[in-house]
Amino acid sequence: MCYSSFTGNSNKYSILCYPSEKIELSILKYRNPINSIENQINVLGLPLSVRKINEMKKFVTELLIKIDNLMSNY
Numbered sequence: 001m002c003y004s005s006f007t008g009n010s011n012k013y014s015i016l017c018y019p020s021e022k023i024e025l026s027i028l029k030y031r032n033p034i035n036s037i038e039n040q041i042n043v044l045g046l047p048l049s050v051r052k053i054n055e056m057k058k059f060v061t062e063l064l065i066k067i068d069n070l071m072s073n074y
């Protein structure tokens with residue numbers, strides 16, 4: 001289950017993580033039909049194996065930096 005508020009800001013970014021064999025990223029956009037607020041949902045599959053932890057940390061860090069840069073433009 002996932003929840004993201006559609007009140008307040010006009011644009012939102014959400015991250016939904018799940019365990020995965022490899023790093024996967026899907027980006028979905030959802031517009032609330034009631035108030036037209038748009039939410040970008042980053043669905044992120046993360047490997048939980050020790051062998052892949054450094055790769056996963058680097059990927060998540062880069063994704064968060066990109067989201068932070070997008071948010072600072074609003």
